[in-house]
Amino acid sequence: MTDQGRPTRREHGLQTPADFPPTHASDVHDEREVLLDDDYSDGAQIEARSQWQLFRRKFLRHKLAMGSLVFLVIIGIGAFFAEQLAPYGYEEIDVLRANTAPTFEGLHFFGTDQLGRDYFSRVLYGTRTSLQVAVVVALLSTAIGTAVGAAAGFYRGWVDSVLMRLTDLVLILPGLAVLLVAAALFGQGSPLRIALILALLFWVSLARVVRGVFLSLREMEYVQAARASGASDLRIMFRHMLPNTIGPIIVNLTLVLASAILVEATLAFLGFGVNPPIPALGRLISDGRSSMQSMWWLIIMPGVTLVSIALAINFVGDGLRDGLDPTQQET
Amino acid sequence: MLTYALRRFLISIPIIILATFLIFGAISLSGDPLQDLRQQPNITAEQIDRVRELRGLDEPFPVQYWRWIQQIPTSGFGEYLLSPRPIWPDLQRVLLNTLQLVLPAEIIAFIIAVALGVVSAKRQYSVFDYTTTTLSFFGYSMPAFWFALLLQVAVVQIFFITGVRIFPIANLSSANPGTGLAFFLDRVHHLILPIASLAIFSVASYSRYMRASMLEVIHSDYVRTARAKGVSERRITIKHSMRNALIPTITVAALSFGNVVSGAIVIETVFGLDGMGRYFIAQLGRRDPYPIMAWLFVIAVVIVVFNLLADLIYGYLDPRIRYD
């Protein structure tokens, strides 16, 4: 840590609302070290290509990340085709088969609940809800965060000051309390509505990351060169700077996805999530609480699903980060 | 150091004032608190109008804001919307209860996390390192409420099998908690599971930061200098590495206080603890803006106080900060 390059206290951790920490030393400070694709020299281009290869090699070697990615793709496809794949409708009541433990008989892989609804189907639909919310949150917060972060990092001045104060505020706020107030005021309801409420907080961390990268990139020589040659602001931003922020943006995207899923589940658990009858994993766990001592699968099945998805996303994120971090040695 | 502390303290005053604007703005402007009452058949329009007049809900917002602000020091946030009970006694009670949960959880989590982070970094790529890394991934991929439920199931299942109730799974105290030491031990007994549930996320998160900053420090030039002086590894770790590595970790912990409050909301709900979180959920359900605003204000103050505390620790650890 040199004195000059020392981040101020507030800039130290790059927190998402769920406070996801990096695993490697270099991540704490150096979000600058991203793939550099230079338009001006052939040498740099060769380097960029080999860096990309290095990334691919590292990521592919990261078995956990690869396995997780495959797992997520399967879950994603399963959730997308929930209507075709679920053996039962999520509201289909069969009182005769109520309280069944997981079994292959009647395809009740996850058992049934007190009303005899097939729990596998309910968890599958619940997963679909979670993923819908998370994907919308991720897309929205990425779009907003990138735009605001890029503007702040590029123009600095008051845009930057306002953004930084705002992110300071959001970082120390109890996110769940804010979301609960928002959900209570603006009404809970459809997955889209919940996603909009969540995106309210989640874009901030991404804006901060993009700002950091832009701040350092604008001092890079090739950006200066592009500016000297009369390129417009927008062209410099989109053509020269944005491609270099893709790495951090993607890594942050995984963090947002994982924490959005967990926060959505928490809201649902507290009764402020997606309105019934649409199943949500958090609500399934909440509903299963009363009988959890005798019917373990009511909280285990949705819970394990939830944790597996979040874990897989975090593993993928870790693999991406490792791959994108040029200082990280393979071992 | 004194001027540094004073400056930090003075900075927090406008933040509190800003917080009151935001809180009042968000809650008051979001709608008529009496809206829901109209739908209830057993409340007459006169009753609603009386509350409206009593509360000055027709007055301009600045007047309402000023009335609210005045109430904070004079009558402790005033009364509930529909009942003449004061808010502060309730809030004070739940605040103290929540602090009993949150403070030990954070302190324990921080100590464990620092230890794990230091050892992981010192033995990078060892079995220990991989194990804590993997566990910490579980730690922050697991919703706190679900982990708390699992603990409850485990305790009850153990009771079913052995007949021993190792921990209570609800409430802050037994029916007859006793007094003095007996009360204290009873309270600790009740709080162990909630504290564990709350701490797990913090341990996972802070230990990662500690490991990361410790790794950076271990490979720094000044640690190499210390080694070249012949200083022992143990002393290097304690005197040179840990102190530097703690600085970013403390920052993260201080900034995470909001997350801890979020965690407390969930954990108190699961364990039925009479704390800030459960109170908040209950008041949200009743759509009463006054306790909600009071709650948000108290939380804002608590967060500012903890940030101030972190600033002071930070200033103590890092001499460069005191002079900027």
Add this chain to the structure above:
Amino acid sequence: MTEPLLSIRDLVTEFATPDGVVHAVDGVSYDVYPGETLGVVGESGSGKSVTVMSILGLIPQPPGRVANGEVLLEGRDLLTLSEREMRLVRGKEIAMIFQDPMTSLNPVLTVGDQLSEAIVTHDADIGEDAARERVVGLLELVGVPNADDRFDQYPHEYSGGMRQRAMIAMAIANQPKVLIADEPTTALDVTIQAQVLEVLQKAQDETNAGTILITHDLGVIAEMADRVVVMYGGRVVESGTAEEIFHSPKHPYTLGLLSSLTRPNVDLERLEPIPGQPPSLINLPSGCSFHPRCHLGQGRAVCRSEVPPLLELGVGRRSACHFHEEMSQEVARVEQETGAHFDGEL
């Protein structure tokens, strides 16, 4: 000559990298005599720093490893010492000054505290006051003004030059037998460099330590060094007294270094820089690792096929060039082409 104080023999230090094992130091031998200053010159990656790090056992393990060789300090092989024994050597018998004074001092401890630590570590009974007194004396010696007040200041309150003075004071705190300065002036402003070198000279006079001065700056060598070791690609390619090295280099790489120097009496366009890049340690050129950049070799087969042995040409005079006999003509040719005179004046 007297017995050497420190002898490095056939030192091999390797690093495991994703692309294979790198021999950062490959069979290096040189001696340091009491009271002398030995300059070690070479481009970055020539292994000059790794050699001294290996001496002190400061190579990060893994990925690094001292694979072979001996480091004899007054006859005792340091490489066989336990970590505990090695600690007693570090800072006491062999002390080191690092390149970047901005990062080499701990930012959260006072400078005085860090200097006292150097003393207390090797003399636990000295007591706080006595240690302070000695540190203040050391700071005065290296030219830190108001040393008593400066004792309680933090590194960020020191300028770069002052920090390097403090680093020098720290290094000589225990009157070491060997002082190692690794690029001590590289990170400093040009105006400060001369002052720091002066302090270094003074510190050496004070302790009479045998000094290893690592640098890529031949100007610093000319100023300070009695004898010079030139390293290239992890190996020693030439050694001799400073005078010999500057007057009659016996290796084309040394000549290249000399002729790429800017001098007041030589036009810039007549400078003859060494063509090409420093070699990749992962994939060292076959034979003489300098051959792809060598003007003298002219692509002769033996340069490509055989690693030149480090030949003893005289007392302490060594060269690893197959054609070192041709060096005097080569020197004459370069002198003629560039108009420079290799007379040791820079």
